Amino acid sequence: MTSLTVRNLTKSFGALKVTDDVSLAVEPGEIHAIIGPNGAGKTTLISQLSGQLGSDGGSVSLGDRDITRLSMPDRVKLGLARSFQITSVLPGFTTLENVALAVQAREGSSFRFFGTVAREEALNRAALKALAEAGLDHRADVLAKSLSHGEHRRLELAIALATEPSVLLLDEPLAGVGGEDAETFVANLQRLKGRFTMVLIEHDMDAVFQLADRVSVLVYGRIIATGTPQAIRSDPQVRAAYLGEEEEAA
Amino acid sequence: MSDATATLTAPRRALTGRLKAALVLFVLFALMPPLAAALNDPFYVLIGTRILAFAIAAMALDLILGYGAMVSFGHAAYLGFGTYAVAILASWGVNDLVLQILAAIAISAIFALVTGAISLRTKGVYFIMITLAFGQMAFFFFISLSAYGGDDGVALMQRSTVLGMDLLKSDFGLYYTTLAILVALFVLCHRIVGSRFGRVLTGIRENPTRMEAIGYSPFRYQLTAFVISGCITAVAGVMLANQAQFVSPAFMSWHRSGELIVMVVLGGVGTLAGPIAGAVAALLLEEWLGALSEHWKLFFGVFLVLMVLFSPRGITGLLEKAGIARRQE
Amino acid sequence: MMNLFVLQLLNGVQLGVLLFLIAAGLTLVFGIMDVINLAHGVLYMVGAYLIATFAAATGSFWWGFLLMLPAAVLVGLILEFVVMRRLYARSHLDQVLATFGLVMIATEAVKIIWGTAPLSVPMPDVFSGSIPLMGPLKYPVYRIAIIVAGLAVGLGLFVMVNYTRVGMLLRAGATNRSTVSALGVDINRLFAVVFTLGAVLACLAGALVAPILSVDTGMGESVLILTFVVVVIGGIGSVKGAFLGALLVAVVDTVGGVFGPIWLREIMDPAAAGQTGRVLAPMLVYILMAVILSVKPAGLFGRTA
Numbered sequence: 001m002t003s004l005t006v007r008n009l010t011k012s013f014g015a016l017k018v019t020d021d022v023s024l025a026v027e028p029g030e031i032h033a034i035i036g037p038n039g040a041g042k043t044t045l046i047s048q049l050s051g052q053l054g055s056d057g058g059s060v061s062l063g064d065r066d067i068t069r070l071s072m073p074d075r076v077k078l079g080l081a082r083s084f085q086i087t088s089v090l091p092g093f094t095t096l097e098n099v100a101l102a103v104q105a106r107e108g109s110s111f112r113f114f115g116t117v118a119r120e121e122a123l124n125r126a127a128l129k130a131l132a133e134a135g136l137d138h139r140a141d142v143l144a145k146s147l148s149h150g151e152h153r154r155l156e157l158a159i160a161l162a163t164e165p166s167v168l169l170l171d172e173p174l175a176g177v178g179g180e181d182a183e184t185f186v187a188n189l190q191r192l193k194g195r196f197t198m199v200l201i202e203h204d205m206d207a208v209f210q211l212a213d214r215v216s217v218l219v220y221g222r223i224i225a226t227g228t229p230q231a232i233r234s235d236p237q238v239r240a241a242y243l244g245e246e247e248e249a250a
Numbered sequence: 251m252s253d254a255t256a257t258l259t260a261p262r263r264a265l266t267g268r269l270k271a272a273l274v275l276f277v278l279f280a281l282m283p284p285l286a287a288a289l290n291d292p293f294y295v296l297i298g299t300r301i302l303a304f305a306i307a308a309m310a311l312d313l314i315l316g317y318g319a320m321v322s323f324g325h326a327a328y329l330g331f332g333t334y335a336v337a338i339l340a341s342w343g344v345n346d347l348v349l350q351i352l353a354a355i356a357i358s359a360i361f362a363l364v365t366g367a368i369s370l371r372t373k374g375v376y377f378i379m380i381t382l383a384f385g386q387m388a389f390f391f392f393i394s395l396s397a398y399g400g401d402d403g404v405a406l407m408q409r410s411t412v413l414g415m416d417l418l419k420s421d422f423g424l425y426y427t428t429l430a431i432l433v434a435l436f437v438l439c440h441r442i443v444g445s446r447f448g449r450v451l452t453g454i455r456e457n458p459t460r461m462e463a464i465g466y467s468p469f470r471y472q473l474t475a476f477v478i479s480g481c482i483t484a485v486a487g488v489m490l491a492n493q494a495q496f497v498s499p500a501f502m503s504w505h506r507s508g509e510l511i512v513m514v515v516l517g518g519v520g521t522l523a524g525p526i527a528g529a530v531a532a533l534l535l536e537e538w539l540g541a542l543s544e545h546w547k548l549f550f551g552v553f554l555v556l557m558v559l560f561s562p563r564g565i566t567g568l569l570e571k572a573g574i575a576r577r578q579e
Numbered sequence: 580m581m582n583l584f585v586l587q588l589l590n591g592v593q594l595g596v597l598l599f600l601i602a603a604g605l606t607l608v609f610g611i612m613d614v615i616n617l618a619h620g621v622l623y624m625v626g627a628y629l630i631a632t633f634a635a636a637t638g639s640f641w642w643g644f645l646l647m648l649p650a651a652v653l654v655g656l657i658l659e660f661v662v663m664r665r666l667y668a669r670s671h672l673d674q675v676l677a678t679f680g681l682v683m684i685a686t687e688a689v690k691i692i693w694g695t696a697p698l699s700v701p702m703p704d705v706f707s708g709s710i711p712l713m714g715p716l717k718y719p720v721y722r723i724a725i726i727v728a729g730l731a732v733g734l735g736l737f738v739m740v741n742y743t744r745v746g747m748l749l750r751a752g753a754t755n756r757s758t759v760s761a762l763g764v765d766i767n768r769l770f771a772v773v774f775t776l777g778a779v780l781a782c783l784a785g786a787l788v789a790p791i792l793s794v795d796t797g798m799g800e801s802v803l804i805l806t807f808v809v810v811v812i813g814g815i816g817s818v819k820g821a822f823l824g825a826l827l828v829a830v831v832d833t834v835g836g837v838f839g840p841i842w843l844r845e846i847m848d849p850a851a852a853g854q855t856g857r858v859l860a861p862m863l864v865y866i867l868m869a870v871i872l873s874v875k876p877a878g879l880f881g882r883t884a
């Protein structure tokens with residue numbers, strides 16, 4: 001059974017068709033990359049999958065469960081988490097608190113009014129573990145708003161990890177991260193591979209070809225090709241529509 | 251890996267600072283009546299009780315305004331429920347403070363649950379106007395309640411008893427009982443803010459989308475906080491009725507709701523202890539300006555406008571500008 | 580019975596037209612600038628005081644009315660320039676506080692300038708008296724004049740919003756603020772125009788109603804909250820919504836206030852019906868608002884939030 005099944009998903013903003021009859025079958029444990037030029041509709045697709053945006057048509061299933069009508073929080077509880085392309089954290093909270101909240105969401109009730117949450121060892125320990133996996137445990141007690149851009153990207157990842165997803169949607173985790181930083185980040189993702197299914201949106205082609213088991217190419221809201229990285233690399237249609245530009249730019 | 255519990259020192263320092271501020275306030279409150287007696291002006295004790303009651307209400311409002319970013323412009327309604335709970339129960343011969351508080355809380359919880367559920371489906375300007383409108387609805391309800399004096403209100407024959415005791419009969423007894431309730435409710439609010447629930451509420455204030463993306467539905471938490479805040483405000487109303495020994499819809503006009511917001515902002519949004527100080531400052535300013543001129547509202551209004559235009563962060567911002575208070579970060 | 584109903588219906592429409600004049604400006608200010616202005620009701624009161632003063636000074640309602648208009652423009656411009664302009668970029672909380680302060684200032688200033696005793700404005704002679712409607716039923720000419728004047732202004736506003744360049748900008752601004760700035764329009768000028776327009780409409784409403792009300796400092800209060808209800812029901816930013824919302828609120832308020840107890844008597848005993856009716860009547864519009872919002876959180880014509 002596939003982990004995440006998308007059937008004929010559509011979405012329009014006014015006259016603009018941003019998601020155009022997208023179907024996908026993401027296999028358990030794989031890293032499925034989605035690449036495509038700017039404005040292709042990648043973020044929109046992720047938002048539809050995560051439930052942040054409603055869809056005009058089509059369906060989304062997690063395992064064998066139809067989640068098309070579920071809200072974002074309900075999908076998270078079933079194990080579908082996402083990260084944001086534009087960092088979205090709680091700026092006034094410490095790094096650890098940001099992650100601890102995600103741990104708290106899946107463990108026990110949040111309708112507890114008395115115990116001091118800051119002293120809950122179990123929460124903090126689990127949060128610190130997720131931070132370590134994202135390589136950010138040394139910055140645990142810094143306010144999120146004082147983190148650097150690269151650290152913000154790691155925090156995005158750590159928060160998503162802390163929800164213990166079965167399927168993780170990553171929206172350009174490497175956006176704006178360069179050089180050595182990007183390499184360690186890719187190594188981090190490599191280590192997580194196999195623990196859960198990942199849908200990875202990324203512009204950094206080195207990272208994509210290093211990590212992905214399969215790649216889908218999204219252009220103007222349509223998936224024009226799906227296949228192994230090698231197959232995609234050599235697909236003439238893809239080269240014309242997308243990779244060609246990249247190479248020209250490079 | 252560092253020790254998990256040792257990683258939270260930074261925010262905790264700000265927290266203990268606030269606790270200290272609250273403690274200082276409470277000690278000052280406790281010392282006030284003997285001082286007033288020494289000055290031979292017992293009238294201060296009554297004004298003091300009024301201030302304490304409003305401090306409770308301002309703190310309750312801060313719980314949702316400061317920690318939940320919900321600008322409720324209808325909180326005077328809950329003051330009203332508290333005051334009328336006293337008047338109505340008293341007219342049925344029920345004079346016990348505990349029962350009156352329970353009744354006030356029950357009615358407030360229902361009202362907050364229903365109106366909050368509707369208001370919280372909206373945001374921003376809508377939320378402010380809708381809470382204002384619901385507050386006004388409660389106001390008109392009591393205006394048309396002719397059995398309890400309608401517009402004119404009704405005088406209370408006696409103060410409430412506490413479990414059969416005449417604790418509130420003397421002004422001192424009333425003052426210290428109100429102070430005790432304020433302290434207890436402060437501890438309650440402080441615990442809530444530091445709890446799992448409080449962290450979720452604050453998280454929703456900071457970034458609701460992020461909270462949804464990790465599995466929280468903001469509505470349930472916001473509504474719960476809204477109800478708690480309304481119930482605490484109602485307790486303030488119960489004490490206010492005992493202080494004034496008079497109950498009327500004037501307690502719930504939208505100007506009162508506005509004044510509560512002023513108190514919260516004056517003292518510092520999202521600090522709990524701040525709004526308590528804000529209540530003191532606002533009511534003393536009112537008394538002082540009122541003694542100077544019958545048109546004191548003119549000056550109060552000018553003060554408000556200038557405060558907003560020139561100090562984005564309220565009194566705390568003003569103090570910081572003057573270099574009196576330290577900027578916290 | 581039928582006569583009473585028609586009478587109350589007309590009163591409702593007359594109130595609705597006034598509410599619309601006040602709400603139209605408010606909804607545009609909310610929708611386009613995302614600014615909450617508690618002092619809008621004050622402008623309605625100021626309009627009434629202005630016409631009272633000018634009418635008394637010139638001895639003529641018409642001169643008073645003509646002088647009131649430029650004065651209202653001036654009030655709007657000054658208010659925008661001195662205070663509102665600095666609030667656009669601020670939080671709603673700041674806007675609430677500052678405009679709450681403005682309410683206090685204006686109310687006290689009016690008390691200082693004009694005293695606390697209510698003023699009255701003479702009714703223009705042409706509009707005094709009543710005309711027969713049907714059977715023995717008569718209706719004051721002046722109230723009909725208010726309805727006609729209000730509808731005329733409403734029509735003018737409708738034409739302006741739908742068929743002029745400013746109107747196009749207003750509609751664009753109410754749905755998407757960045758579009759307007761992308762069109763290269765001076766946002767500050769547009770805001771000043773919108774705010775002043777809203778202020779003048781509110782003053783106009785106050786001036787129109789002055790001859791049939793006693794002009795006092797409390798008159799802005801009751802109207803402000805009703806206007807909020809209108810704006811919320813109609814949907815923020817929608818002039819059409821403000822129009823329908825105003826009529827709905829006013830008719831429910833006026834007709835329900837009188838007929839609520841009568842209808843209640845059908846289902847309960849008279850004494851209880853009278854009591855319940857008196858308590859429920861003033862709450863009707865709020866219940867109406869609650870019902871509409873539970874179905875449509877963004878109001879009848881609002882953008883879905």
Ligand SMILES: Nc1ncnc2c1ncn2[C@@H]1O[C@H](COP(=O)(O)OP(=O)(O)OP(=O)(O)O)[C@@H](O)[C@H]1O
Nearest residue numbers: 013016018036037038039040041042043044045085
């Ligand atoms: N809320 C919205 N309303 C209207 N149009 C939108 C909205 N969100 C996105 N769009 C449009 O939809 C298209 C796809 O946007 P999207 O953000 O999904 O692209 P993307 O593939 O993630 O691009 P990038 O690589 O730059 O992140 C763009 O043309 C964008 O302008």
Ligand SMILES: [Mg+2]
Nearest residue numbers: 042043044085
């Ligand atoms: Mg994107």
